[in-house]
Amino acid sequence: MRLRPAFFAIALAAFSSGTLAAEPQQVATQLLDHLQAGRMAEAEAMFTPQMATAVPAGKLQGLWQSLGELKQRGTAHSSEQQGVHVVEVPLQFASGAVIAQVAVDAQDRIAGLMLRPAPPPKASPPAAGADYSETDFSVPQARGALPGTLALPRGKGPFPAVLLVHGSGPQDRDETIGGSRPFLDIARGLAAQGIAVLRYDKRTFARPQDFQSGTFTVDDETTDDAVAALTALAANPRIDGGRVFVLGHSQGGMLAPRIASRWPQARGAILWAAPARTLLELLPEQNRYLLSLDGDISATEQAFLDKLDAQIAAARGSAPVAASELPLGVPQTFWKSIEAINARADAQALHKPLLMLHGGRDFQVPDADWQLWKQALDDDKDVQWQTYPALNHIGVAGSGPSSLQEYSKAGHVDATLIADVARWVEAQR
Structure with a gap:
């Protein structure tokens, strides 16, 4: 199993639906302003309850600082996905280029945040003398x-x-x-x-x-x-x-x-x-490995692992469960088929x-x-x-x-x- 192609996923909370905020890019910009200035408590205050539980200010700070100095921001672009605005902002860190994906819900709260590596430049065609x-x-x-x-x-x-x-x-x-x-x-x-x-x-x-x-x-x-x-x-x-x-x-x-x-x-x-x-056997191992790279698994990180275990049990169970409550947001039919x-x-x-x-x-x-x-x-x-x-x-x-x-x-x-x-x-x- 390959993990999702992400630098790290801070959270992908269940998206709510409803009337969208008029300026989601402003909300995303404000979040990045807080993160860049080290105002983690203010950033956390913008989160939905699910996000705030999954990623408290201390963990958010560690994840952000692991990227090194933020040197440049690019132009933001937004799109609507499942009733939520997703704002993408290119970021150039000392450690490399990433794309910030910020999900903004109808109440101007941050419902999800992912930082993934920026795609490499378009591949060149084969050289004229290639075999x-x-x-x-x-x-x-x-x-x-x-x-x-x-x-x-x-x-x-x-x-x-x-x-x-x-x-x-x-x-x-x-x-x-x-x-x-x-x-x-x-x-x-x-x-x-x-x-x-x-x-x-x-x-x-x-x-x-x-x-x-x-x-x-x-x-x-x-x-x-x-x-x-x-x-x-x-x-x-x-x-x-x-x-x-x-x-x-x-x-x-x-x-x-x-x-x-x-x-x-x-x-x-x-x-x-x-x-x-x-794959459901490997997921807990993969996440425990990543969370332990800094030498310790915090109480919040252990809570995340415990929740993942519960999601895996639900994916394997007989009771119908919404995809948003299962690992990686993938439907139960998929997990049942691949587990077999x-x-x-x-x-x-x-x-x-x-x-x-x-x-x-x-x-x-x-x-x-x-x-x-x-x-x-x-x-x-x-x-x-x-x-x-x-x-x-x-x-x-x-x-x-x-x-x-x-x-x-x-x-x-x-x-x-x-x-x-x-x-x-x-x-x-």
């Missing part, structure tokens, strides 16, 4: 096509091909996370080594209107589109339809065996940073070549999951294993404990990991 080219590629689907990009090696082909399947949450085709684009790096790295790669915008990113009913499953969110993408990819005349592989990252890695089983022509699967346990998946059993039943990839600094899918995968598949001769001690969850090298702040810095997927994938794909004939 590959890129072309637009539409993934057809009954619910609506998804836009994508096909990276093709130079030459006639047909080429072996890899489909990239995203981690959790709304994701673009490059799987942009803070300052990094893992899927862009992998697609171009493999294409330069003779392997075609299809990446596409996830449905929750490209077509959020498809989820307005408020009920959906993991197959609606990920599996069905991945199967449709595999079908379309294999039909391309420059692709070797007998050598098409699934590469899933994080949640996508957990689902890769399920996807490959539903598209029997798949030659094999690559599971990168794949959870071996359920046994990724290790799916991989054991697949009987196709698998490549397992794991970063030693991955706090989101830790070594405990890697060991569970080993226990489940170590006797299978069709499984190969690769570990990278210096890599984090998104394949970027670093040192020391990994954190969400690390994702805000621009980085690239380690070239060794990409080369290992290329060698493995070429060996599957």
Whole structure:
């Protein structure tokens, strides 16, 4: 499971509805004025009761100060989302650029605040002399096509091909996370080594209107589109339809065996940073890790963890619960569907070549999951294993404990990991 692509989420409280304030940007500006001046009590006084409980002044101060000096503010933009105005303000801190998202309710109170890494500059097209080219590629689907990009090696082909399947949450085709684009790096790295790669915008990113009913499953969110993408990819005349592989990252890695089983022509699967346990098992661990990075978990932080435990229990329970009362604000139908998946059993039943990839600094899918995968598949001769001690969850090298702040810095997927994938794909004939 990949955490939401955020630098940190101070809170995303349940949004209320009603008549909106006339000038939400002024409210957001006032909040940022308080934060920049260190007036945390005044900032807290602007919060809804839910926000004030979740993020008291002391915690707010620690989170804000962790970013370093605020050097510049950009132009604010606002939009209406579910009856609330969301104001976005670019901020340049000493530690990097972030986007402040401030939710303002009908009573001019702050109902939510998120600081997320600013997206990196738009990727440049492949160089004129590159060993590959890129072309637009539409993934057809009954619910609506998804836009994508096909990276093709130079030459006639047909080429072996890899489909990239995203981690959790709304994701673009490059799987942009803070300052990094893992899927862009992998697609171009493999294409330069003779392997075609299809990446596409996830449905929750490209077509959020498809989820307005408020009920959906993991197959609606990920599996069905991945199967449709595999079908379309294999039909391309420059692709070797007998050598098409699934590469899933994080949640996508957990689902890769399920996807490959539903598209029997798949030659094999690559599971990168794949959870071996359920996502609801990992969420408390991920949050406890992040909250303990400063050496201590405060009473307020423990209260947050206790609330998360209660939300998880509700997600697993039989009584209907609103999405706003569940982890990440995701509906119960999704949690029920993904909790029912046994990724290790799916991989054991697949009987196709698998490549397992794991970063030693991955706090989101830790070594405990890697060991569970080993226990489940170590006797299978069709499984190969690769570990990278210096890599984090998104394949970027670093040192020391990994954190969400690390994702805000621009980085690239380690070239060794990409080369290992290329060698493995070429060996599957």
